[in-house]
Amino acid sequence: MDNAPSLLRRGLALCALLAASALLPASAAEPTDKSCIGSYRLSDGRDVDIAVSDESHYRWRMKDGTSGKLSWAAPGDWSSTRGWTERADGHQIALRDCAAGRIAFDRVEGQRLAFDVTETRFQSGGATLSGRLVLPPGKSRVPIVVLVHGSERDSARDYYALQRQFPSEGIGAFVYDKRGTGASGGRYTQNFLTLANDAIAALREARRLAGARAGKMGYQAGSQGGWVAPLAAQIEPADFVIVSFGLAVSPLDEDRAAIELDMTRRGYGPDVVAKAMQVADATAAVLESDFREGYEQVARIKQRYGAEPWFKFVRGNVSYFILEKPEAELRSVGPTLFPGASLDYDALPVLRNLRTPQLWLLGAQDIDAPSAETVRRLTALAKAGAPIRLTVFPHAEHGMYEFEVAADGSRLSTRQPANYFPQMRDFIESR
Numbered sequence: 001m002d003n004a005p006s007l008l009r010r011g012l013a014l015c016a017l018l019a020a021s022a023l024l025p026a027s028a029a030e031p032t033d034k035s036c037i038g039s040y041r042l043s044d045g046r047d048v049d050i051a052v053s054d055e056s057h058y059r060w061r062m063k064d065g066t067s068g069k070l071s072w073a074a075p076g077d078w079s080s081t082r083g084w085t086e087r088a089d090g091h092q093i094a095l096r097d098c099a100a101g102r103i104a105f106d107r108v109e110g111q112r113l114a115f116d117v118t119e120t121r122f123q124s125g126g127a128t129l130s131g132r133l134v135l136p137p138g139k140s141r142v143p144i145v146v147l148v149h150g151s152e153r154d155s156a157r158d159y160y161a162l163q164r165q166f167p168s169e170g171i172g173a174f175v176y177d178k179r180g181t182g183a184s185g186g187r188y189t190q191n192f193l194t195l196a197n198d199a200i201a202a203l204r205e206a207r208r209l210a211g212a213r214a215g216k217m218g219y220q221a222g223s224q225g226g227w228v229a230p231l232a233a234q235i236e237p238a239d240f241v242i243v244s245f246g247l248a249v250s251p252l253d254e255d256r257a258a259i260e261l262d263m264t265r266r267g268y269g270p271d272v273v274a275k276a277m278q279v280a281d282a283t284a285a286v287l288e289s290d291f292r293e294g295y296e297q298v299a300r301i302k303q304r305y306g307a308e309p310w311f312k313f314v315r316g317n318v319s320y321f322i323l324e325k326p327e328a329e330l331r332s333v334g335p336t337l338f339p340g341a342s343l344d345y346d347a348l349p350v351l352r353n354l355r356t357p358q359l360w361l362l363g364a365q366d367i368d369a370p371s372a373e374t375v376r377r378l379t380a381l382a383k384a385g386a387p388i389r390l391t392v393f394p395h396a397e398h399g400m401y402e403f404e405v406a407a408d409g410s411r412l413s414t415r416q417p418a419n420y421f422p423q424m425r426d427f428i429e430s431r
Contacts, residue, residue: 124201127186131176150223155182191340291334363396
């Protein structure tokens with residue numbers, strides 16, 4: 001799926017995209033064709049995955065972390081822009097023969113990889129969820145990874161490229177739409193226990209469908225899934241857990257850490273950080289009340305500090321939304337943003353007692369879900385004997401994306417770290 005920050009911004013990004021798309025003029029470009037979706041083995045040995053990005057664009061990805069958005073150039077031909085920058089990178093992809101399973105990447109021929117794919121619907125907590133098992137061809141036993149959602153409301157079955165990238169390496173993948181998204185029923189929720197039980201149901205269904213081919217089985221989870229997957233493995237044993245850009249602190253602490261980072265990375269000292277923490281306390285009161293109370297405290301904070309130069313840099317993970325929107329809008333929209341979320345969830349009791357081997361992959365430059373405290377906690381747990389392996393990618397932010405900084409200070413994602421996918425693959429395949 002295309003780049004999306006954590007928690008609130010994931011939900012708002014989709015709303016903004018839908019609103020903006022209604023304003024776009026009609027295009028003469030070719031619409032995307034789902035027959036082109038797949039992983040392709042190029043004649044030079046590289047693999048490239050093609051997925052739909054939106055109605056008129058594709059996204060290509062390679063396992064070395066490089067990626068680009070494809071836009072129509074001529075009938076059957078698509079040109080690429082680097083990462084998420086909208087800047088041309090010179091790559092050209094021919095998609096004329098998708099129906100026959102053939103493409104060309106910079107004139108290098110590629111053939112679609114064949115997988116054993118089983119669509120399914122399964123039950124969990126009163127909801128019917130839609131899933132898909134993707135296995136490498138053959139009859140041998142293979143490890144299987146269940147892909148656990150972040151907080152996004154998009155269909156994982158439509159957008160998760162890992163459902164094909166893992167099978168291209170001999171690892172089965174089970175992908176499912178979380179409740180209330182895509183083709184799954186039920187009401188959308190961010191309740192970690194409910195989502196953990198859904199993940200358990202997904203793993204059981206993957207094992208049932210795989211039958212004798214099921215080897216060791218575990219989870220790969222991004223962002224919010226970093227709270228969900230370890231909880232699922234604690235409730236019902238799994239063979240491994242991979243957490244990508246997740247946290248070992250609570251969602252409320254995530255917002256506080258993001259606000260503190262907003263201040264320190266702009267050069268402000270402890271005095272300003274202390275004031276900014278008062279802002280965090282005020283917005284947390286609104287969040288904890290499910291947007292019913294706390295507005296007077298927010299108003300007082302804005303009156304006290306609103307004119308100070310640092311205040312305009314307060315973003316956090318969700319606080320900026322509370323600071324910017326009028327009370328009436330917050331009361332109306334707020335309760336729909338994090339339904340059922342355990343905002344003060346303490347991950348440490350689960351992680352402290354979890355005996356499942358874990359691989360944590362974090363970005364040192366993550367400003368949406370700052371990783372420093374999570375790194376400290378995981379390092380301490382590992383030293384105490386917890387089966388945790390940790391990699392911190394020094395130039396990566398949320399979503400495990402490297403980036404460049406635009407003239408206005410905004411970040412533009414360029415790619416994922418070269419060793420990101422290989423580390424997940426090797427961890428699953430290791431014994």
